[in-house]
Amino acid sequence: MVKSMTKDALLSAFAGESMAHMRYLVFADIAEKEGYSNVARLFRAIAYAEQVHATNHYNVLRVFNEDAKISSGAPIGPGDTSKNLDLAYRGEVYEIEEMYPVYLEIAKYQDEKEAQRSFYFALSAEKIHAQLYKTAKEYVDKKQDFPLAPDEKVWICPVCGHTHVGKEPPEKCPVCGAPRGMYKGF
Amino acid sequence: MVKSMTKDALLSAFAGESMAHMRYLVFADIAEKEGYSNVARLFRAIAYAEQVHATNHYNVLRVFNEDAKISSGAPIGPGDTSKNLDLAYRGEVYEIEEMYPVYLEIAKYQDEKEAQRSFYFALSAEKIHAQLYKTAKEYVDKKQDFPLAPDEKVWICPVCGHTHVGKEPPEKCPVCGAPRGMYKGF
Ligand SMILES: [Fe+2]
Ligand SMILES: [Fe+2]
Ligand SMILES: [Fe+2]
Ligand SMILES: [Fe+2]
Ligand SMILES: [Fe+2]
Numbered sequence: 248m249v250k251s252m253t254k255d256a257l258l259s260a261f262a263g264e265s266m267a268h269m270r271y272l273v274f275a276d277i278a279e280k281e282g283y284s285n286v287a288r289l290f291r292a293i294a295y296a297e298q299v300h301a302t303n304h305y306n307v308l309r310v311f312n313e314d315a316k317i318s319s320g321a322p323i324g325p326g327d328t329s330k331n332l333d334l335a336y337r338g339e340v341y342e343i344e345e346m347y348p349v350y351l352e353i354a355k356y357q358d359e360k361e362a363q364r365s366f367y368f369a370l371s372a373e374k375i376h377a378q379l380y381k382t383a384k385e386y387v388d389k390k391q392d393f394p395l396a397p398d399e400k401v402w403i404c405p406v407c408g409h410t411h412v413g414k415e416p417p418e419k420c421p422v423c424g425a426p427r428g429m430y431k432g433f
Numbered sequence: 434m435v436k437s438m439t440k441d442a443l444l445s446a447f448a449g450e451s452m453a454h455m456r457y458l459v460f461a462d463i464a465e466k467e468g469y470s471n472v473a474r475l476f477r478a479i480a481y482a483e484q485v486h487a488t489n490h491y492n493v494l495r496v497f498n499e500d501a502k503i504s505s506g507a508p509i510g511p512g513d514t515s516k517n518l519d520l521a522y523r524g525e526v527y528e529i530e531e532m533y534p535v536y537l538e539i540a541k542y543q544d545e546k547e548a549q550r551s552f553y554f555a556l557s558a559e560k561i562h563a564q565l566y567k568t569a570k571e572y573v574d575k576k577q578d579f580p581l582a583p584d585e586k587v588w589i590c591p592v593c594g595h596t597h598v599g600k601e602p603p604e605k606c607p608v609c610g611a612p613r614g615m616y617k618g619f
């Protein structure tokens with residue numbers, strides 16, 4: 248059984264990741280309609296990375312079964328793709344600078360190894376997400392799509408959500424060690 | 434601008450639907466591993482219906498952009514497929530008996546037409562979801578998969594989340610009127 252404070256952190260992180268996943272799917276459709284098809288791919292890929300994080304947090308809670316009232320912060324309100332990228336960026340920065348560092352401290356203090364691993368995986372990926380959204384916004388603000396060559400993809404590690412843009416995924420995931428063949432391309 | 438209490442209801446419903454979507458994706462993978470491939474299809478189809486609901490609620494919030502602390506109830510804790518179906522059923526019943534009827538009253542009292550529509554669409558689909566999960570659990574408790582003939586699918590209306598099991602979707606959606614061709618099959 249996960250200790251109570253770590254459990255609350257996992258629940259809140261599950262809620263936050265589930266909502267981020269959903270927002271990015273909404274934003275992908277908007278980007279598609281505005282003609283930014285690579286930004287749409289980026290949103291869909293990162294939505295999948297957030298699904299990996301949500302699933303990891305949820306699975307750490309496995310032995311726990313009750314109704315929970317969950318509270319999680321989220322920037323809300325879709326707009327055009329430039330605004331959505333800003334909102335996505337701010338969400339990632341909140342996770343990098345506040346949420347996951349604090350949750351990681353809680354899990355360390357309470358010696359909850361599985362929760363630490365799940366928070367560490369997420370924190371590592373969110374740093375990349377923030378950079379990608381920042382870059383994409385710079386292009387969109389010049390009315391250009393996010394640059395992806397025809398043979399390039401956005402690659403997501405299905406174990407930890409590590410996110411990589413390029414022709415191929417890394418030989419093994421730099422965060423969790425999963426082999427290249429496991430990555431999912433968008 | 435959506436009035437404040439209706440806005441809170443939309444935010445909470447967005448959080449609840451996002452988490453339901455995510456739980457059902459987790460449950461689908463577990464069902465697949467246990468050999469219940471039709472239950473997995475049911476979970477994936479209904480996960481998509483919850484995505485439709487979350488997207489509808491989110492889009493009603495369009496003009497609103499701020500950081501929100503969101504609170505939503507959710508039964509948490511994955512187990513085996515029988516337990517997951519029970520948990521999914523209980524979540525749907527909560528939405529049918531308490532959450533959406535209350536949110537619909539709030540939106541009616543505040544004369545928020547778009548929110549009413551979004552809550553009504555969700556409420557209508559959740560009633561079907563509860564029945565489907567109940568039926569699926571009865572089969573799984575006899576170690577049988579949810580029955581789907583080779584030419585049958587679980588059909589989801591992408592406008593309102595209406596859910597239909599059969600060879601074909603209805604000629605038009607009984608809830609929102611969308612034509613047959615729009616349904617997505619799982
Ligand atoms: Fe994440
Ligand atoms: Fe992220
Ligand atoms: Fe990884
Ligand atoms: Fe729903
Ligand atoms: Fe439902």
Ligand SMILES: [Fe+2]
Pocket residue numbers: 590591592593594595606607608609610611
């Ligand atoms: Fe419909």
